[in-house]
Amino acid sequence: MDTQLDFLHLRRLGINTHQEPVVYMRQDCQVAISEGFYAHSRVEVHCADQSVIATLVLVCSELLSHEEAGLSEAAWHRLGCPADGEQARFHHARPVESMSFVRGKLYGQRFNDESAKAIIEDIKAGHYSDIQLSAFVTACAGDRLDLDETIAITRAMVSSGQRFDWSSDKVLDKHCVGGLPGNRTTPIVVAIVAANGLLMPKTSSRAITSPAGTADTMESMTTVTMTFEHMRDVVEQEGGCLAWGGSVSLSPTDDIVIRVERALDLDSEGQLVASVISKKVAAGSKQVLIDIPVGPTAKVRSQSMAQTLKQLLEKTGAALGLDVRTIITDGNQPIGRGIGPALEARDILQVLRNDGHAPQDLREKSLQLAGIMLEMGEKAAVGQGYALAQRTLLDGRAMDKFKAICLAQGGFMEPPVAEFTHCIHAQHSGVVAYFNNRFIARLASLAGAPNAKAAGIELHVTLGDEVEAGAPLFTLHAEAPGELAYALDFLDGHTDVIRIEEQMV
Amino acid sequence: MDTQLDFLHLRRLGINTHQEPVVYMRQDCQVAISEGFYAHSRVEVHCADQSVIATLVLVCSELLSHEEAGLSEAAWHRLGCPADGEQARFHHARPVESMSFVRGKLYGQRFNDESAKAIIEDIKAGHYSDIQLSAFVTACAGDRLDLDETIAITRAMVSSGQRFDWSSDKVLDKHCVGGLPGNRTTPIVVAIVAANGLLMPKTSSRAITSPAGTADTMESMTTVTMTFEHMRDVVEQEGGCLAWGGSVSLSPTDDIVIRVERALDLDSEGQLVASVISKKVAAGSKQVLIDIPVGPTAKVRSQSMAQTLKQLLEKTGAALGLDVRTIITDGNQPIGRGIGPALEARDILQVLRNDGHAPQDLREKSLQLAGIMLEMGEKAAVGQGYALAQRTLLDGRAMDKFKAICLAQGGFMEPPVAEFTHCIHAQHSGVVAYFNNRFIARLASLAGAPNAKAAGIELHVTLGDEVEAGAPLFTLHAEAPGELAYALDFLDGHTDVIRIEEQMV
The missing domain is CATH 3.40.1030.10 (Nucleoside phosphorylase/phosphoribosyltransferase catalytic domain)
Incomplete structure (x- = not known):
């Protein structure tokens, strides 16, 4: 081996890994071997005067050549949107220091202004991988943040972003x-x-x-x-x-944290308040x-x-x-x-x-x-x-x-109207007794909302309304027949979206 | 839209996402739109009589066509290694039920035999995403598992895998x-x-x-x-x-959990013992x-x-x-x-x-x-x-x-010998006072271990040895000159791998 390749040519892969920067590399490429990268190493990528800390995903196919490294969208943006073919160098990233505060929290220490600031700044800079974000969110879950910790995190979140200052004191x-x-x-x-x-x-x-x-x-x-x-x-x-x-x-860190909380279906009162x-x-x-x-x-x-x-x-x-x-x-x-x-x-x-x-x-x-x-x-x-x-x-x-x-x-327009609709009617008479808000949200999503702007649900009743059999309960709106059909499929298995109870005498 | 495509053709992408099954899909393909998939949805993939729960990664490039879904290695294996082009159907995965026990733990409940078993079985089945695994590991971190919980998790881990039964009572x-x-x-x-x-x-x-x-x-x-x-x-x-x-x-769940613990650099005494x-x-x-x-x-x-x-x-x-x-x-x-x-x-x-x-x-x-x-x-x-x-x-x-x-x-062979070596010598005389075990491990990894079987470090001294200036301290072994050079680079910045202290009179 006379020549050694210690760089790779970047290629934007168009893969949406959310805020987590990911770099893809062949496991048998020279850089991966000589750097001793293992799967899911945290690596630092340098290209021109930009750098990013990314999670490494190894590839064992012809998706990439031995001279290429692929970039997820987040990695590509953080590197300043380099052109395909630009050279980049790679080495092991140092451990994220503020993770030691997350570990400390798990061992009973409390966050203070200093540790909250360090964590939030690292999250903003994209230094936390998804599993590290998950550990942070989990460490804050439930009622584990006390008032002082909540205040410290709130302060850190404010100072990590831009801030408006208005002349009035009534805002x-x-x-x-x-x-x-x-x-x-x-x-x-x-x-x-x-x-x-x-x-x-x-x-x-x-x-x-x-x-x-x-x-x-x-x-x-x-x-x-x-x-x-x-x-x-x-x-x-x-x-x-x-x-x-x-x-x-x-x-700016708020959206990052919220995304992980939702994926885990995990609430933290302190995080909610800080957000x-x-x-x-x-x-x-x-x-x-x-x-x-x-x-x-x-x-x-x-x-x-x-x-x-x-x-x-x-x-x-x-x-x-x-x-x-x-x-x-x-x-x-x-x-x-x-x-x-x-x-x-x-x-x-x-x-x-x-x-x-x-x-x-x-x-x-x-x-x-x-x-x-x-x-x-x-x-x-x-x-x-x-x-x-x-x-x-x-x-x-x-x-x-x-x-x-x-x-x-930027302008005003009337909201669009859906081309496809389908009305659901009461199967028997009675009183509207219960709305399953989760099912209603799910139905509207299946019908295409929010990407299809005109899609969703139009309710025709409220709690306590008396309805006859056959009375309209709600109408599904969709921009495409496929989406409408999909919402109808859901209704097949979930009849209790709006419950009608027969009246007691 | 007269015809509706509610399936995609699978393609093995050769991407190593560890144990987490990942499926890749264009964000503008019909399935993603009609199913209302968002980035990092958990989706269920059905192909022939196999199915897998996978994390969805959306793609906004020509990496995949509108009719294709890409599979990570883990997803491909769990689907029974389908041939490229096979048809698969996709829908939203139901939430992983045992995650409610992880949430409960965060709110102060303790794991018992039932909840431990449910969690370990779901992890084994590949139902936990990486961030969910991270939440589980974080919930167990430090000394948060008491003896009973540790025993419950140990039992669940044993019953999740195969087990040997020997006739002797001395094993x-x-x-x-x-x-x-x-x-x-x-x-x-x-x-x-x-x-x-x-x-x-x-x-x-x-x-x-x-x-x-x-x-x-x-x-x-x-x-x-x-x-x-x-x-x-x-x-x-x-x-x-x-x-x-x-x-x-x-x-079988042990390797999965350990990988996340190492990535977080988070120890759990209870997990260690259960493992x-x-x-x-x-x-x-x-x-x-x-x-x-x-x-x-x-x-x-x-x-x-x-x-x-x-x-x-x-x-x-x-x-x-x-x-x-x-x-x-x-x-x-x-x-x-x-x-x-x-x-x-x-x-x-x-x-x-x-x-x-x-x-x-x-x-x-x-x-x-x-x-x-x-x-x-x-x-x-x-x-x-x-x-x-x-x-x-x-x-x-x-x-x-x-x-x-x-x-x-399967046979016995003598271990291989490295072709490239380089000896590091003491810069001054004194007594061997300290080994930085982490740096030593890092050096051996940089030299190519464990993938390059012959690579690593050979030590020539132990604690307390008296050495003269110029005496050999250790030798780097590598299978390629590039890897040897890389380990030497590391030594440039980290002189304190083995510390020699001058003797006090």
Whole structure:
């Protein structure tokens, strides 16, 4: 062996490994052999003046030549999007030092400002592999983060990202702990609050496993992917915005952690609180209203869990300089008729337009939340917020503000309508007794939401309604017949999506 | 859309994702869209009468066509090695039910026989993704498994695999907790014990991150990959064997769990004990000697940790019907001269052949361990085991037995010799004061061990030796000049592999 190849030519493979950078290499290539790489080594890749720590996946086929290394999308982006064929060097990555704090936590030590900062910075830099993220999330699971640790992690998350600083000291925000289909109050609340001269720089998330996030819903009417500067301009001009949080780099580690939590179906009260509060602080908010729906298939299932969460949210908020108020609401059934981006958007527009067919539960809840926020922002005396919110809606100023925000973000369009629909009817008469929120969300996803914007479910009944046999219960909406068929298949095996109980005399 | 494609054609991609089955699919293919798959969905793949639960990785390039799904090696094997082009159907996998026990553990519940069995069976079936395995390992980390939980997990691991049942009630075994380079006493001990008519059905592991496991060392002299039946025949014929444990399916979940623990650099005392004891029970052993080396760069770093481990090993062993004895030994320096498969094999053969140049520390420790085991097996009275072991070595019966075992396993060959070597000399005179066991292991790995069987390190000094400037300290062995150069590079930045201290007067 006279010549030695100590570099490989990069090739973008177009493989989506989420935030975890992955590099692919033949197990019998010179670099893998001479570096002593084993499967799932953590390796450092250097290309020009960029570098990334990646997980190594070995290949035993002709997928790659002996001179090539493949890059996942995350690795390719972190290396500055190198052209195919560029040379890169590889060596073993040093162990991630902040993992020692995660190990310490497992042995009974507690996180403090220093360790929280080290961990969050390493996660942001992409230094944690997926299994390391899983270990961190597991170490924080349940009630294992106390108040001080939650505050430390929240602070670290805020300082890891960009942060808005507004001139006003009345900067409102709201958040819903979630788990309820529909419940898309945010756009209505932002419109009412901003129409009354308060600032409300709202960022929202996209759906990961649910049929729609607020960002998905808004995207059926306007642009939500905005730069930090664009969002600032919109808020300075209109008082409010409805941006996708992922595009403005507030608390950037949050999405990474949430993805792993969801994959593990593991909740951490401390992480939840750090996630919510860090995003509000980074958005420059000062008064925050948090809606905690409680119900058997919602995220929070008991009043005692809601009380614990309320305490942790308020105290962590206070430590970070926020005035946090919480409201515990009914999480027994969906709010509004639509589930899915465009169907939820239609509900929102009906409320804003004072349409006689607007879903009253969505309208009521939006007015209630907006009313409290107008009081928090001192635009209404205590007890007068609801009336002011109602006037703002009735006189059209809320709709005008909503449209103005959409135009500032990039334009306004009516949400699309699905081409394929199918109505499900009651099999017998009785009273609507139970909504399985999880099945409803699943059905809407199967029908194509949120990727197919017009897809989802339109509900025709609410809890307590009396229905006759044959009365419509809900309609499936899909953009393609295959997706519609798929949702119908699910219904074959799951009849108890909405339960009708025969009335007792 | 008139025709709908609800299947894809499989393609083996030759990607090594370890035990985690992965399936690759275009994010814009019909199946991904109609099933609503998102990145890292857990999907169930059906092909002919086989199925597998796999992690979905989405692809946004021409790596795959719209009609294809790629399989990782683990997915391909679990589907029964389908030919390229075979059709498969895909749908969302149901959540892994035993993960609820892992979540419960995080909320303060304890594992019992039922939950341990459910978890171990799911891990064996490949139902846990890597991040789920990480959550399980993290939930068990440190001292979080109590004795009852450790026993429950050990029982579950035993019943998940095959198990030997020998007619004798004297079935010996040994284990070393590890972390020390070299220290390859096992083949010598097996030879001595079996030569005295006791059964010793020994299985060993391959190296994962270290320069050699006992299985790698044995493989430089004989065949170690054996079926369950072949191993049984060898033991029935020769009384002992030296098989690779991975090939005989004893406690099959153990390797899966260990890999994640190592990647996280996370120890769990309970997992360690369950791993060791389950393999011994599955091997049909009844009397087990466990060597716990203690030293600053060994796996066990303090006497108190050694004592805790000793208690847990003995009590768990007793619960599973094993007579477990432990011996706490000096873990300050490597045992033997060689580090790397063939170099360790050379040490072993020198001891077995009563060669005057045989490393005395390896010989002594092997005799000590074998002596205790001969007493445990009642072949020698208490205090007489060492002398019997010594006689068995000196009169050549140990070497004869070793060769007979190798021949029964598939043949005997002399270990290979490296073509490229480089000797490192002392820079000044003094006393050998410290071995950095981690650096020594790393150097041997860089030189090519264990894949290059002849590669590794040959030590020329031991602790306390007086050396002159220029005296040889150790020699690097490599099969290729590139690997030799790579180890030398490492030495440039890490001078303190063996520390020589000037003598105080």
